[in-house]
Amino acid sequence: MRNARNAVSLPLAALLMATSPLAIRAQLVEASPVAPVGEKGFTSDNLPDARFSAGQIALVTSWIERETSECSPEILTKVVAAVLAELKERRPVLFDQLADFPVPTSELRSVVLRHLAAKLMVLSDAPLRVELARRRVLALAPTQAGDTASPAPQSGEQWLEKIKTRSDVFYRRLLDGKLEDDDLVLLLASARAPHAGTSPDVTAATASPLLAMDILGEFARRNQNGAAWQKFAAYQVRAKLHAADGSTQDIILLKLRPAKFRLTVMNQGLSHYLLAGDGERFWQRSTTLPFSPVSGEALGGRRHLGEFENALFRPEGYQFERLPDGVVAEKPVYRIALNRADGSGYTACIDQASYREVAREISDGSVVRYDDFREVAGVTFAFREVVTDASGRTGSLQIETIAPNPGVLPAFFQPPPRSGPDFFALERLWGASAAESQP
Numbered sequence: 464m465r466n467a468r469n470a471v472s473l474p475l476a477a478l479l480m481a482t483s484p485l486a487i488r489a490q491l492v493e494a495s496p497v498a499p500v501g502e503k504g505f506t507s508d509n510l511p512d513a514r515f516s517a518g519q520i521a522l523v524t525s526w527i528e529r530e531t532s533e534c535s536p537e538i539l540t541k542v543v544a545a546v547l548a549e550l551k552e553r554r555p556v557l558f559d560q561l562a563d564f565p566v567p568t569s570e571l572r573s574v575v576l577r578h579l580a581a582k583l584m585v586l587s588d589a590p591l592r593v594e595l596a597r598r599r600v601l602a603l604a605p606t607q608a609g610d611t612a613s614p615a616p617q618s619g620e621q622w623l624e625k626i627k628t629r630s631d632v633f634y635r636r637l638l639d640g641k642l643e644d645d646d647l648v649l650l651l652a653s654a655r656a657p658h659a660g661t662s663p664d665v666t667a668a669t670a671s672p673l674l675a676m677d678i679l680g681e682f683a684r685r686n687q688n689g690a691a692w693q694k695f696a697a698y699q700v701r702a703k704l705h706a707a708d709g710s711t712q713d714i715i716l717l718k719l720r721p722a723k724f725r726l727t728v729m730n731q732g733l734s735h736y737l738l739a740g741d742g743e744r745f746w747q748r749s750t751t752l753p754f755s756p757v758s759g760e761a762l763g764g765r766r767h768l769g770e771f772e773n774a775l776f777r778p779e780g781y782q783f784e785r786l787p788d789g790v791v792a793e794k795p796v797y798r799i800a801l802n803r804a805d806g807s808g809y810t811a812c813i814d815q816a817s818y819r820e821v822a823r824e825i826s827d828g829s830v831v832r833y834d835d836f837r838e839v840a841g842v843t844f845a846f847r848e849v850v851t852d853a854s855g856r857t858g859s860l861q862i863e864t865i866a867p868n869p870g871v872l873p874a875f876f877q878p879p880p881r882s883g884p885d886f887f888a889l890e891r892l893w894g895a896s897a898a899e900s901q902p
Contacts, residue, residue, distance in 0.1 A: 512540065512543065514544075514547070514551075515544075515547045515551075518561075518562065519547055519561055520543055522561055522562070522565070523543045523546050523561075523575070524539065525565075526546075526567045526571070526572070526575050527542055527543065527546075527575060527579065529566075529567075530576065530579060530595075530598070531579070538582050538583065541582050542575070542578050545578040545581075545582070546574055549574060550571075550574065554574075557570070557571065569603060570602075570603075570644070572598075572599075572602045573599050573602045573603050574644070576596075576598055576599040576602065576640075577599060577640045577642070577643075577644075579595060579640070580592060580595040580596065580599075580640030581639065581640030581641065583595075583640075592638040592639070593623065593638060595638075595640070596623060596637045596638050597619030597620065597622075597623060598619065599637070600619050600622040600623060600626070600637075600647070600651065601619045601622070603647060603648060603651060604619075604622055604651055622651065625654035626650050626651075626654055629650065629653055629654060630650065632677065633646065633650055635677055635680060636674075636677060637650075638680075639676065639677070641677070641680075673785070673797070674785060675784060675785040676783065678785065678813060679776075679783065679799065681818050682775050682776070682813055682818045683775070683776050684818075685817070685819070686776075686818065686819065686842065687776075687841055687843065688842075689841070692772065692776065692842055694840065694841075694867070694868075695840070695842070695868065696868055697717070697718060697719040697720065697867075697869060697871050698717075698718055698865060698866060698867050698868065698869070699715065699716070699717045699718075699864075699865070699866045699871075700714070700716040700717075700862055700864070700865050700866075701713070701714070701715055701862070701863045701864045701865075701866075702715075702716070702860050702861060702862045703861050703863060704728075704858070704860050705858060705859045705860075705861070706858050707852070707856035707857060707858045712728055712729060712735075713728075713730070713732075714726070714727070714728060714729075714860070715727040716768070717869070717871060717875070718771055719871055719873065719875075720771050721771055722740070722742040722769040722770065722771060723739075723740065723741050723742055723769070723873065723876040724768045724769050724876065725737070725739040725875060726738045734750075735749060736749045737749070738762075738765065738768070739876050739878075740766070740768065740769045740876065741873070741876045741877050742769065742876075744756060744878060745757045745758070745759060745762055745766065746878040746879075748879075754879060756878065764807065764827075767803075767807070773820070774801055774803075775799070775811055775813075775820060780803075780804070781801055781802065781803060782801070782802040783799055784800040784802075785797065785798070785799055785800075786798040786799065786810060788815075791812050791814070791821050791832070792821065792832075794814055794815070794816070794821075795814075795815045796812040796814055796815060796822070797812070797813045797815055798810050798812055798813075798824075799811045799813065807826070808826065809823050809825050809826060810824040811823055812824065819836055819843065819845070820833060820845070821833050821834070827852075827853060828852065828853030829850055829851060829852040829853055830851050831849070831850050832848065832849045832850075832851075833847070833848050834849075835861075839865045839867065840867045844862070846862040847859065847860070847861050847862065
């Protein structure tokens with residue numbers, strides 16, 4: 464059992480690259496009918512956000528529906544709350560006048576589009592994000608006045624191209640919904656300048672360092688084709704673990720959205736240890752210990768095996784902070800601290816050239832190095848990880864195969880009945896029967 468415990472102590476959750484569990488795709492429409500506020504059906508008993516009135520929520524909902532024909536209730540609620548919160552806290556005059564705007568003004572529309580882009584950023588859908596940015600630019604561009612020595616662009620595409628030419632960093636922030644209106648107005652004014660560099664304010668702004676969310680947005684774009692991870696409902700990983708004590712074991716890790724997993728540690732083709740979770744409960748079984756439930760606290764870092772995706776692909780649910788840059792394998796890296804709601808976390812090291820996660824710094828002093836990057840079904844995975852603990856001992860994990868969307872039932876991740884055949888005994892019987900049947 465000693466080897467099995469060593470096996471599952473390695474940070475296996477760190478071996479996979481993934482994206483958000485949000486399974487939505489917003490289809491854009493230029494203009495759709497705005498439903499009257501009174502038809503939204505909100506009352507004081509069913510408000511999605513108690514901070515705001517039924518009329519305010521219904522009004523902003525109608526604005527969002529002008530921009531999208533489809534949006535999950537979860538995302539819709541978050542965008543509505545974000546828009547209303549910004550108006551109340553930062554634009555109180557407009558907030559008090561909401562009832563006067565059945566159709567949003569250019570300024571209000573820009574707020575909606577920015578928050579919509581920020582909430583949908585996790586999809587990494589380039590056409591979608593560009594379209595939202597195009598609409599937002601057109602909402603604010605007509606307000607740009609002044610010298611016309613350089614004609615203003617006539618289309619949203621032309622505006623975006625000029626912004627991208629002036630500042631790729633701010634262009635990315637615009638696509639990710641991270642660019643404030645004041646900065647966007649400044650960029651639009653700069654885009655009309657006849658020569659690059661004529662606006663000192665913009666030049667200084669574009670030289671500002673990347674934010675953590677800027678780096679994560681580029682990471683998501685570089686490590687999947689479009690929204691490829693949305694097509695993963697489950698996946699199976701087969702790997703070989705080389706432990707610090709020199710032993711070798713086979714690993715099978717099976718995951719199912721949103722948070723189900725089953726880890727099997729094997730020796731010579733037979734299972735020696737099982738650890739599984741169904742999103743709420745964890746359980747384990749070994750050849751020497753009977754089935755037993757186990758708490759998340761007792762599992763420690765192993766409980767994060769239930770995370771279906773690499774958190775770097777999904778900004779929601781975690782807190783990120785950019786730390787001072789570092790060096791991994793003589794190459795400069797961005798260092799991003801990730802903090803979970805339970806207080807745990809780690810520091811991701813992202814190569815500044817390739818935007819691949821090449822290392823992790825764990826809070827217990829261990830370091831994980833990733834290499835052998837390959838693409839599977841449009842997603843980039845690290846097929847090899849090397850873990851060095853605080854005392855200097857080293858182990859490695861080499862992935863052999865990754866199979867997207869294998870046929871699997873949710874019941875496979877639930878605790879087995881306490882009575883009935885023993886899984887390990889049955890497996891040995893099958894193995895013995897197969898061996899006897901061979902000539």
